[in-house]
Amino acid sequence: MTDPTPEYEALTNRLADKGLDVSRIEHELAGFAVETPSWGYGDSGTRFGTFPQPGRPRDVFERIEDAAEVHRLTGAAPAVALHFPWDEVADYGTLREHLGRSGLRVGAINPNLFQDPDYRLGSLTNPDPAIRAKAIDHLLECVQIAVALGGDAQSLWLADGTNYAGQDDLRARRQRLEDGLSRLYASLPDGHELLVEYKLFEPAFYATDIADWGSAILLCQRLGPRARVLVDLGHHAQGVNVEQIVALLAHEERLGGFHFNNRKYADDDLIVGSVNPFELFLIFCELVSVGRELPRLTIDQSHNIEPKVEAMVLSVVNLQEAYAKALLVDRSALTSAQEASDVLAGHEILLDAYNTDVRPLCAHVRGRNGAAADPVAELRAFGYAETIAAARSGTAAVSGGTPR
Ligand SMILES: [Mn+2]
Secondary structure, three states, rough: OOOHHHHHHHHHHHHOOOOHHHHHHHHHHHOOOOOEEEHHHHOEEOOOEEEEOOOOOOOOHHHHHHHHHHHHHHHHOOOOEEEEOOOOOHHHHHHHHHHHHHHEEEEEEOOOOOHHHHHHOOOOOOHHHHHHHHHHHHHHHHHHHHHHHHOEEHHHHHOOOOOOOOOOOHHHHHHHHHHHHHHHHHOOOOOOOEEEOOOOOOOOOOEEEEOOHHHHHHHHHHHHHOOOEEEEOOOOOOOOOOHHHHHHHHHOOEEEEEEEEEEEOOOOOOOOOOOOOHHHHHHHHHHHOOOOOEEEEOOOOOOOEEEEEHHHHHHHHHHHHHHHHHHOOOOHHHHHHHHOOOOOOOHHHHHHOOOOOOHHHHHHHHHHHOOOOHHHHHHHOOOOOHHHHHHHOOOOOOOOOOOO
């Protein structure tokens, strides 16, 4: 815990003068938690190539070590989303112990129905019943993995779709999808939730089976109340108003969570807040305005040229700052402006919060949480990247080994 800095004192005095409840804001900010993805720490690339990085984790145990470092520095990344079969192990008890020893818990379980050659023409929507059955078996296996690891969520993105008009019957595919997901939903233990992610296109280029929030929410409404929609910031057409989608899903009580990243062109999977921080802020404004607990927040990024742990730390910091700014919005003044039909007053209230430098506030809250005031600087000073590069030079990982 560090003493308050002059910048923190100046900021919080100004916020208090405006009538904001600084201690409540700090309490909310201190509780902010995002899941980081195990797949975000390993090698990744584009369809043109993959660039292996020194120190890249060789197995799920080392991916969890990297996630633990992100949590140590930010105090806001206490869970790891896992992906199967990429994170498959022989003994899930050992994996659960490793998570606990690392100060982490399991996040959402992400089944993989896009990599197996059998899924070339789809998984749950495949015209071949044997392939559909195989896909359902994998989904049911992932529910058991969640139980074994103490998790409570399945997060499903389907790559299913067609590339050519006439390739398959669109309504028949929808029926197969509903039937398969019904099997999954029926297998969920009490308290487990199903997050249904949508994506406009890619890998399918004609008709993606769950292409937008509408097709996702209709599925969820058929399945039951524990099926909710997951919004990935890279999965919309250009220009789509994502914060409005967030508001609509929240209104319908079907907002399950997020995959945070940022994009300029398509599903670029860049660091969240790196391209459009204003959109990120507006999304958090919607979440704050709902006035309930935040939904499940997860980072879903693919770091191809940037150092992965640093990219993840920066992403968490950017999320904390966007959330902090949203907490600064003077909500009663905003409501008054809206009720008075004042076109620009509400907009200016949002801009005032957005333009506030919240870094001293976030640094203070991180310090109070036992994390780093400046996580990126501490990561670099500590030399974590060099440490893991030296420790992970071989090809065979020692399960549960620690890089430092
Ligand atoms: Mn995603």
